[in-house]
Amino acid sequence: INLIKRIKESLSWLPKNRPAFGTNITYCGATWCHGFTKKVAKVVEIIGLNIYPTDPDWGANFPDEELTGIVRRWLDGAREATGNRPFAINETGASCVAPYGSPESQAQYARLLIDYLKQHKDTISYAVWFSMYDNPPLTQTFPFFGKIGLKTINDTKRPAYEVWAKQEGSI
Numbered sequence: 001i002n003l004i005k006r007i008k009e010s011l012s013w014l015p016k017n018r019p020a021f022g023t024n025i026t027y028c029g030a031t032w033c034h035g036f037t038k039k040v041a042k043v044v045e046i047i048g049l050n051i052y053p054t055d056p057d058w059g060a061n062f063p064d065e066e067l068t069g070i071v072r073r074w075l076d077g078a079r080e081a082t083g084n085r086p087f088a089i090n091e092t093g094a095s096c097v098a099p100y101g102s103p104e105s106q107a108q109y110a111r112l113l114i115d116y117l118k119q120h121k122d123t124i125s126y127a128v129w130f131s132m133y134d135n136p137p138l139t140q141t142f143p144f145f146g147k148i149g150l151k152t153i154n155d156t157k158r159p160a161y162e163v164w165a166k167q168e169g170s171i
Helices: 002-013 031-043 067-081 103-119 159-166
Strands: 022-027 046-051 087-092 124-129
Touching: 002 031, 022 031, 022 067, 031 046, 031 067, 046 067, 067 103, 103 124, 103 159
Parallel strands: 022 046, 046 087, 087 124
Antiparallel strands: none
16 A cells, blocks of 8 residues: 555656546455545556456355345446545456356346446546456366356357446346
């Protein structure tokens, strides 16, 4: 945090119409992550977040919680942590492989996110799906990210592709 403050202070000589100063961090639903995001958000002009609410490695999911509740809790938390000021979702996605998800749950996540973005377009500037295609098997360091693409390596569209490409929410 102190480094970010020093960098921001060193930019004071630039013209007032310079691009906004910010950083990108990973946001998760855990308390420590929420607190860190609050601290960072206070010292930057704009913040980008990586948000993966269906990734169990973050330890913030509740086994019996419906995906709708998880998504709303995480995104509401991100808005609160950033002080309800504009931010971007620079990375997001949902795996479509068990035990992390399925093609249907990936599409459901895309729909829920689009709904949320439409409701909070004054706060969330944009959202970027992590990857158009799945990662090749040899590069799948983290299993969750192996099948997170909107398309397979062979260019087959998943249900989430149509949802994301057409911005089809349920509103």
